[in-house]
Amino acid sequence: MVDKVVxxxxxxxPSIEKKYGRPIHEWxxxxxxxxPARHMELVAMLKNDHGMGHGHANAIVAHTLAEDTK
Incomplete structure (x- = not known):
């Protein structure tokens, strides 16, 4: 059996959930x-209101917005 590489x-x-203590679906x-805030406004909200690092915030926003456009 081959594991799917994410x-x-x-x-x-996985590192976001571990570091910030909440499951991804909550973020x-x-x-x-x-x-309907813009991408960078959403990133700023996660950084400013929840202390998230830029890369992690950007990953959540990018994935969420991409998921919602499918």
């Missing part, structure tokens, strides 16, 4: 609640 923004999710809910 690439892109989702590759950050995505916060992002969706703040819509």
């Amino acid at each position: 690439k892109g923004p989702a590759s950050y999710f 995505q809910a916060l992002v969706r609640k703040a819509l």
Whole structure:
């Protein structure tokens, strides 16, 4: 059996959950609640209101917005 390698923004999710103590679906809910804000406004919200680092915040926002456009 071959394990699927996670690439892109989702590759950050295990470390985000470990570092910030919340599951990804909760972070995505916060992002969706703040819509229709722009990408960088959402990143800034996660950084300023929740102390998240830029890379982690950007990964959550990018993945959430991409998921919602499918």
